[in-house]
Structure formats: C-alpha cells, structure tokens
Amino acid sequence: MPDVREVIIIGSGPAGYTAGLYAGRAMLKPIIFAGFSSGGQLMLTSDIENFPGYPEGIGGPEMMMELRLQASKFGCDIVDKNVDSVDLSERPFKVNVGDEIHLAKTLIVTTGAEAIWLNAENESIHKGRGISTCATCDGAFFRDKEVIVVGGGDSAMEEATFLTRFCSKVTIVHRREVFRSSQIMLERARSNPKIEWKINYQVKSWLGMEGNFEGATLVNTESGEEENFFCDGAFIAIGHKPITNFLSGQVETDDQGYILWKENSMTSVPGVFAGGDVVDTRYRQAITAAGMGCMAAIDAERWIEDNAH
Ligand SMILES: Cc1cc2nc3c(=O)[nH]c(=O)nc-3n(C[C@H](O)[C@H](O)[C@H](O)COP(=O)(O)OP(=O)(O)OC[C@H]3O[C@@H](n4cnc5c(N)ncnc54)[C@H](O)[C@@H]3O)c2cc1C
Structure with a gap:
C-alpha cells in the first residue's frame, strides 16, 4: 500500500494552492490533485483588479501560476489529475485517482463551483x-x-x-x-x-x-x-453548481450541494476539511477562497496534532 500522507488537497484554485502553501510550510508534505482544469476559475479571466498586492491588476492565469509556484516552493507535490472518488468510511481516507489509490490522514476539499x-x-x-x-x-x-x-x-x-x-x-x-x-x-x-x-x-x-x-x-x-x-x-445570474460529485454524498451538504462546515472549516466527517467556492454561497471571490484555504490547512494541522496516535 502507498504511504499515508498527512494531508491531500483536492483542487487547485486560490483555495487549494493557499491550503497547499500553508500545509507545505507546516511540513505536512501535502499533495495537491489539481484536476484537469488546474488553476481553477481564474484561468478564464484576463484581469483581476481586486486581489490585494497587485495595484496594476494581474491576469488570471499569471496569478494562478504564481500561486502554484509558491505552493510548490514549500514542498507541495502538485499532480494535474482529477480525483475520481474518495472513501471516507475509515481512516486513513482513500483517494482514487485513475487506477492509483492514495491514502491520507486528512483531506482538504477545494473543488470550487461552476456558474450555470x-x-x-x-x-x-x-x-x-x-x-x-x-x-x-x-x-x-x-x-x-x-x-x-x-x-x-x-x-x-x-x-x-x-x-x-x-x-x-x-x-x-x-x-x-x-x-x-x-x-x-x-x-x-x-x-x-x-x-x-x-x-x-x-x-x-x-x-x-x-x-x-x-x-x-x-x-x-x-x-x-x-x-x-x-x-x-x-x-x-441563474445560479452556481458546487463540484462535489466525487464525494458521492459522504460529506453533508446543503440542498444545493454546497459542503457544510461543522466545526471551523471541518465538514461532517472528522478529518475532512473544505474551503473556497465549494462551501461559499455568498462571497465567491479569490481572496475569500484563499482565506478559506488557509483556514482549512491550519485546522487540518491542528486536527492532526490532536489526533496523532
Ligand atoms: C470569469 C470569472 C472571473 C472572475 N473574476 C474574479 C475577480 O476578478 N476577482 C475575484 O476575486 N474573483 C473572481 N472570480 C471568482 C473566483 O474565480 C472564484 O471565487 C475562485 O476561483 C474560487 O476559488 P476556489 O479555489 O474555491 O475554486 P476554483 O477556482 O473553482 O478551483 C477549483 C479547482 O478544483 C479542481 N477540481 C474540481 N474537481 C476536481 C476533482 N474531482 N479532482 C481534482 N481537482 C478538481 C479544478 O480543476 C480547479 O482547479 C471570477 C470567476 C470567474 C468564473
């Protein structure tokens, strides 16, 4: 069986890369499954004027490339593959990617949402x-x-x-x-x-x-x-659809499919955390997604400390 990772992050938008950066700096050696559309929604936009730190604005793909570099600089492995399914029935959790099975103590789900x-x-x-x-x-x-x-x-x-x-x-x-x-x-x-x-x-x-x-x-x-x-x-403006199909209903969501937080950024499954547009029915911004990625990584780190046995 493969090694058990401390944390696996699913998704590579601002939430996923920020979670990767924090988990990497905390020496958790995270792996990010970035998905087939790595970089997330901002890869579709040419000008971002409201992300702090870029007074002249920045192109979406350019900003996501910088976030990716920053996450990998701190030891985050980034794999441009989609997670097909997960098994959360026991720990370590199983993450199925093609014909590979990856194991992790904690998961951070940052798979975003699609506008309809x-x-x-x-x-x-x-x-x-x-x-x-x-x-x-x-x-x-x-x-x-x-x-x-x-x-x-x-x-x-x-x-x-x-x-x-x-x-x-x-x-x-x-x-x-x-x-x-x-x-x-x-x-x-x-x-x-x-x-x-x-x-x-x-x-x-x-x-x-x-x-x-x-x-x-x-x-x-x-x-x-x-x-x-x-x-x-x-x-x-006819709605958004959060991307949670690969979870097959194992994590509690609201009636529109948004993942619900139970305690800080932890979901209904202890050890599974979530952040960004996949939980966010209200703000849906790069900066809030990045903030929630940070929260999920800090919460995962503390959870591992408290549950290390
Ligand atoms: C056209 C457009 C313009 C925008 N402009 C701005 C702006 O100017 N400023 C601003 O603040 N916000 C903007 N937004 C909103 C912003 O893009 C989102 O709020 C932000 O990207 C959400 O980040 P996220 O990390 O939650 O998810 P996303 O960016 O949606 O990333 C989700 C990631 O999950 C991955 N994924 C999905 N399923 C799987 C799977 N099964 N396995 C592995 N990976 C998976 C995808 O590949 C993707 O990498 C814009 C959005 C759009 C669509």
Whole structure:
C-alpha cells in the first residue's frame, strides 16, 4: 500500500494552492490533485483588479501560476489529475485517482463551483469577453455602459443593483412573471431608476462576432416573438453548481450541494476539511477562497496534532 500522507488537497484554485502553501510550510508534505482544469476559475479571466498586492491588476492565469509556484516552493507535490472518488468510511481516507489509490490522514476539499450558463447560441465565443457570470468581478469593466442581467433570483437582483454603480442602464431579463428572489431584493431593484425590465423574455442567442459583443436576440415566452436587444454586456445570474460529485454524498451538504462546515472549516466527517467556492454561497471571490484555504490547512494541522496516535 502507498504511504499515508498527512494531508491531500483536492483542487487547485486560490483555495487549494493557499491550503497547499500553508500545509507545505507546516511540513505536512501535502499533495495537491489539481484536476484537469488546474488553476481553477481564474484561468478564464484576463484581469483581476481586486486581489490585494497587485495595484496594476494581474491576469488570471499569471496569478494562478504564481500561486502554484509558491505552493510548490514549500514542498507541495502538485499532480494535474482529477480525483475520481474518495472513501471516507475509515481512516486513513482513500483517494482514487485513475487506477492509483492514495491514502491520507486528512483531506482538504477545494473543488470550487461552476456558474450555470444559459448555453444560448454563440455563448461560448463571448464568455469572459462580453458575457460574465460575476458582477463583483467584472462590473467595473462596464462603466457607463448598458448591460443586461439574466435571472430572477436574489443573485440576479443583487448583481443588477450592484451594476447600477457603474453602468448607465441595467435591464433584467426574466423568463416569467414570478420571481424566485426575496421581496426585499426585488423591491430594491424595482425602485432603482437605472434598472429596466424585460419580463417574459428569454435569451435565444447572443449577437456579435467573437471579440465584439453586441447584445441578444430575445424571445417572448408568451407570444414567441423575437426581437434584437442591443447592449454592451450581459451578466448571467441563474445560479452556481458546487463540484462535489466525487464525494458521492459522504460529506453533508446543503440542498444545493454546497459542503457544510461543522466545526471551523471541518465538514461532517472528522478529518475532512473544505474551503473556497465549494462551501461559499455568498462571497465567491479569490481572496475569500484563499482565506478559506488557509483556514482549512491550519485546522487540518491542528486536527492532526490532536489526533496523532
Ligand atoms: C470569469 C470569472 C472571473 C472572475 N473574476 C474574479 C475577480 O476578478 N476577482 C475575484 O476575486 N474573483 C473572481 N472570480 C471568482 C473566483 O474565480 C472564484 O471565487 C475562485 O476561483 C474560487 O476559488 P476556489 O479555489 O474555491 O475554486 P476554483 O477556482 O473553482 O478551483 C477549483 C479547482 O478544483 C479542481 N477540481 C474540481 N474537481 C476536481 C476533482 N474531482 N479532482 C481534482 N481537482 C478538481 C479544478 O480543476 C480547479 O482547479 C471570477 C470567476 C470567474 C468564473
């Protein structure tokens, strides 16, 4: 059987690399399974202006490469493979990667979450360049521009309201008259003079050639009529999906699949910790993910000390 690692980290976004850096500096000789899309969500974005320490901003892939280097500098092994499944029924935990089995006293899960996209026609060519799923991240790039926000839940209302700080006009596109959002968020959006509404409409396709976003073709969900709606950008706010399938329900989650913390950053399984977007229904930022990666590594280190026998 392979050696038992003190800690195995699953995921290589800001949370995973930060956990690796802390666990490495604590001499825990961690291994990070970085996954097939190593570097995580920030590999998709060109400019990060809100991560402290980069006053001129930094490209996403560049920042993730630096985080990766920093983690490996402190002795973290980084393997660009996906974890297929884990067995948490007994300790040491088993981590299955292809036909290899790895053993660990503790696990840190930082597998992130994926924004749910509409997958309307032409969406892929405008992802990250015209269409975004994060107003906090990309809103400032749309100063004095007109944008649409697609969705009818709390996050759509919150993103639309937030975007009015920058944008000259924000139009909420929602496919039905009933809103999932709370009344208070809906009222706040309704009373905002910069917000307009396209109710009973959904996006059929996106307009413009690659690198030149022009708007959307909207279809009326009642009459079926189509119209072109021209604008400078679009924000899709129809939810996120945390990546937890490889856990096969062995760790307690909320009803949307986000991992729940039980004691500090520890999950319902003693010795299994989690951080970043896979637990975070609220902030979903690189800096908060990095902070939670740090918390998980410190908690894992203390747990190992307390449970060493
Ligand atoms: C387009 C875009 C722009 C953004 N811009 C900003 C910004 O400007 N500022 C900001 O603060 N935030 C921004 N964000 C949000 C930020 O990217 C996330 O909050 C942050 O990346 C979350 O980090 P994380 O470590 O939790 O997860 P992620 O970055 O999602 O990383 C998850 C990791 O888990 C790995 N993984 C998944 N499943 C497995 C598996 N089975 N086995 C092994 N590995 C696995 C993936 O390969 C990936 O490496 C942006 C997000 C997007 C999508």
